[in-house]
Amino acid sequence: MSSKNRGTSGAGYDRLALSFKAMGGGLWDYDVEADSLYCNDRWYEIMGLCPERDPVISISDLSKHIHEEDVEAATEVNLEQVSELLSRDQRYHVEFRIIRPDGNVRWLRSVACIIRDDAGHLRAVGCVIDITEFRMLSAESPGWAAGDLANAAVPAGKEDLLSERERECLRWVSMGKTAWETASILGRSQRTVEYHLKNAIRKLGATNKVHACALAIRLSLL
Structure with a gap:
């Protein structure tokens, strides 16, 4: 058609x-x-x-x-x-x-x-x-068995370091998506996604969004 x-x-x-x-x-x-x-x-x-x-x-x-x-x-x-x-x-x-x-x-x-x-x-x-891989990433982390995320230990004092929106944006970064692609996927504006990523970078003390993603995974925040 x-x-x-x-x-x-x-x-x-x-x-x-x-x-x-x-x-x-x-x-x-x-x-x-x-x-x-x-x-x-x-x-x-x-x-x-x-x-x-x-x-x-x-x-x-x-x-x-x-x-x-x-x-x-x-x-x-x-x-x-x-x-x-x-x-x-x-x-x-x-x-x-x-x-x-x-x-x-x-x-x-x-x-x-x-x-x-x-x-x-x-x-x-x-x-x-x-988004199958994204869903798997949300439920798993290196060294954990599938479905063990709920029992995974997040370092003390880090549980609320990132907002759910910041985590969600970082998860898409970990899958190689750009801010524009993430915005289209989430139904948000690119500016909003970039805002969440900048906040995550600042909170984690990272140098860029890829570094922030790596730190978040290391801290069991993703």
Whole structure:
């Protein structure tokens, strides 16, 4: 389906697609009222699907590939909430698990903007990225077994050194993401992400964000 048919500027849509491609994200476009879903090739790659064999053109099609415990959270469409997000110009985001055809379970994060297009249709336009490694990093640290994070000892007096936002930004740094990419993933502005990273660098006495990330891991803060 062409960008023209979706009611979006062709040149602008191409730039948006290239931006998401640079950060490894898959682009999706959902017409809320028509229950019509369009996803690009990268989206299908992340899902482990073939667009010709496993077309996903509606929420019910998508539900088939989502972990049963996450289906409701990932697919619920509340028109009242959608309208509120639109009026406040806020972004929508959700994390959920999918089950690929080969049985591999992956964690995804989906971020979108709610818009009303030229035809007056209410739409959610956004991207999805694979955050499985990020989730693993959140639950593990060098020398620990998976799932032992809750029992890991953080040095005395360091428990509240970093805020949750600062930790979250540093975790994405540890995965090689830039401030711009992190902002897109978290649904925040780049300036906000840079603010959190600067605070983390200052609090840890680091020289840069990579150094701050290494120190945070060493102190069992990530």
